[in-house]
Amino acid sequence: MAGRDEQAVGEIMLSKEDILARVKENGLRLTEQRKLIVDIIANEEYSCCKEVYFLAHKRDSSIGIATVYRMINVLEDIGAISRKNIQKTNCNGRCCDMKGGCTVVTDKSKQIVLSEEDIQDALRYIMEKKGYENIDEIKALLVNQAM
Numbered sequence: 416m417a418g419r420d421e422q423a424v425g426e427i428m429l430s431k432e433d434i435l436a437r438v439k440e441n442g443l444r445l446t447e448q449r450k451l452i453v454d455i456i457a458n459e460e461y462s463c464c465k466e467v468y469f470l471a472h473k474r475d476s477s478i479g480i481a482t483v484y485r486m487i488n489v490l491e492d493i494g495a496i497s498r499k500n501i502q503k504t505n506c507n508g509r510c511c512d513m514k515g516g517c518t519v520v521t522d523k524s525k526q527i528v529l530s531e532e533d534i535q536d537a538l539r540y541i542m543e544k545k546g547y548e549n550i551d552e553i554k555a556l557l558v559n560q561a562m
Contacts, residue, residue: 430457434495437495448471448478448482452471452487455474456496465480468484516529516534538550538553
């Protein structure tokens with residue numbers, strides 16, 4: 416988000432410090448989880464609310480999706496972000512809810528289109544082979560970026 420213009424995704428109207436001050440002024444404690452979410456919104460590239468959750472959860476596995484959505488609602492209420500702008504862009508590839516399928520690109524640039532059902536079946540097969548049992552429907556896939 417940093418360095419984007421006024422029409423940016425999730426447009427930030429306040430600095431990180433101003434956002435934290437407004438959160439506190441609105442009667443909320445500045446918990447480590449809330450600070451982390453604000454840090455992600457102020458400093459990371461993301462394209463949807465779920466991706467904010469994935470980034471937060473990657474840093475702190477105790478953060479739940481409800482915490483992220485509640486905080487995003489608070490930030491929208493205090494005018495720090497505009498969630499409708501967040502949801503208008505395409506995912507940048509770090510998260511995938513698998514709706515509409517997925518395109519796999521091979522090392523020889525061959526493209527294979529998989530349906531959501533194909534992806535579910537493949538992931539379930541792999542997870543069962545690795546010892547995970549009784550897999551329910553997989554809701555999303557987070558793609559880790561190489562370090």
